Amino acid sequence: MVNKIKETSNFSSQHLYKSKWSSLEKLNGWIHYEVLNIFKEDQEVEMFCVCDRSIKVKIHVSELNDKKKWVPGWTRER
Secondary structure (H helix, E strand, O other): OOOHHHHOOOOOHHHHOOOEEEEEEEEOOEEEEEEEEEEOOOOEEEEEEOOOOOOEEEEEHHHHOOOOOEEEOOOOOO
16 A cells, blocks of 8 residues: 555645544544654654543554544544
8 A cells, every 4th residue: 555645755744733533443442533743754643542632642654544444533434
């Protein structure tokens, strides 16, 4: 699978910062997350659970492009 963010010549942190995502599988018991930090060199993002801000996950940006794992926005669809 081609990483859509890698296709752009400039890794856009503005596009991802504070973006909202829904995980299709529960992570730590929750599905709604928001991007908190962006690690450009590693192409990773740190996200926090919107229902419990103490829960954080760090994932590779390519995972956000995997529609079997994440969808943009907050949704109930699975």
